[in-house]
Amino acid sequence: xxxxxxxxxxxxxxxxxxxxxxxxxxxxxxxxxxxxxxxxxxxxxxxxxxxxxxxxxxxxxxxxxxxxxxxxxxxxxxxxxxxxxxxxxxxxxxxxxxxxxxxxxxxxxxxxxxxxxxxxxxxxxxxxxxxxxxxxxxxxxxxxxxxxxxxxxxxxxxxxxxxxxxxxxxxxxxxxxxxxxxxxxxxxxxxxxxxxxxxxxxxxxxxxxxxxxxxxxxxxxxxxxxxxxxxxxxxxxxxxxxxxxxxxxxxxxxxxxxxxxxxxxxxxxxxxxxxxxxxxx
Numbered sequence: 364x365x366x367x368x369x370x371x372x373x374x375x376x377x378x379x380x381x382x383x384x385x386x387x388x389x390x391x392x393x394x395x396x397x398x399x400x401x402x403x404x405x406x407x408x409x410x411x412x413x414x415x416x417x418x419x420x421x422x423x424x425x426x427x428x429x430x431x432x433x434x435x436x437x438x439x440x441x442x443x444x445x446x447x448x449x450x451x452x453x454x455x456x457x458x459x460x461x462x463x464x465x466x467x468x469x470x471x472x473x474x475x476x477x478x479x480x481x482x483x484x485x486x487x488x489x490x491x492x493x494x495x496x497x498x499x500x501x502x503x504x505x506x507x508x509x510x511x512x513x514x515x516x517x518x519x520x521x522x523x524x525x526x527x528x529x530x531x532x533x534x535x536x537x538x539x540x541x542x543x544x545x546x547x548x549x550x551x552x553x554x555x556x557x558x559x560x561x562x563x564x565x566x567x568x569x570x571x572x573x574x575x576x577x578x579x580x581x582x583x584x585x586x587x588x589x590x591x592x593x594x595x596x597x598x599x600x601x602x603x604x605x606x607x608x609x610x611x612x613x614x615x616x617x618x619x620x621x622x623x624x625x626x627x628x629x630x631x632x633x634x635x636x637x638x639x640x641x642x643x644x
Contacts, residue, residue: 393536393560394506400558400583401457401502401533409582409611410457410494413618418462422469423480430515432508438516439465439482441472449550449642450520451475453482454530454537456616457501459490463618471529474635478642479524483516485509485537501533513541517548527551527638532613536560543569551641553634555615556584559592566595572602574637576630578610578623606633 400406423441430436439460443449451471455464460482468482485504491497520526527550530538535557542552549571556577560566573596577589589605596603608626613619615627 393558393562393565396561397533397536397558398502401498406583407494407498410497411620412493413458413461413463414620416462416618418466421465423465428515428519430511432511436487436512436515437484439468441468441480443477443479445477447477447479448524449478450524450526451478451480451638452516452520452526452528452541453480454528454534455482455485456532456534457491457497458618459486459500460484461490475638481516481520483512485512509537513544517541517545522548525550525642527642529553529634530557531555531616532557542571546570551638553637556581556612558584559588563595567599569596569599569601574634575603575605576634577605577607578612578614579607580610581612583612606630
């Protein structure tokens, strides 16, 4: 009997995969899953250090804003060339708000036109240059702090604006979280291979549709995980479109030495079409 009890206790803490960990007595959460994945040796080894980039032609600038926990946060802000009522929030990968993300913010603003773009800094000024550093930073994120940053950013963007979100990898998960937090103000969410939310209570309040972009060779965000996520989004009464490419995780990251330029370009065109539709551009 004692041996059986010990075996049952041990099973509560068993790993279901190298990318995620669940407790049998606790509903799985998106934060727990992302932290487990970020700490896994397989995920760390799959990420080469970003190629060096010195992006000196920045059109935007760093700004600070108040957060609901009484602190400050920052974002790279690229204003629309004309008065705009539409906003795109960008969310960085586990490397942080580096020059690649600043360049992406400029590019997406160029492509979309009259849209204010904010690339939020979830790491409060820290940037990783190695996979080990990125693992430490991403797995150390506190949900209370990130929610405070997201709500502060939404307040900064303005309550009278149409707001869409887009994020890559870790940032894809936070793009989804931001869309949930803003309720009816949300106008489109694009997730590039973001860790899918599993907590139904954090999916059901969603008030906008989702475009999910993934690579079929992704060993960390599996097709089963995405299918389960899509089912819950539909249960919430929202539409979700899943677009798959014969590519690996982070295939659209231009800092990745294994960047898949062809698939990334096609995915970007589909993401732009989605954003133009929901931001009514």
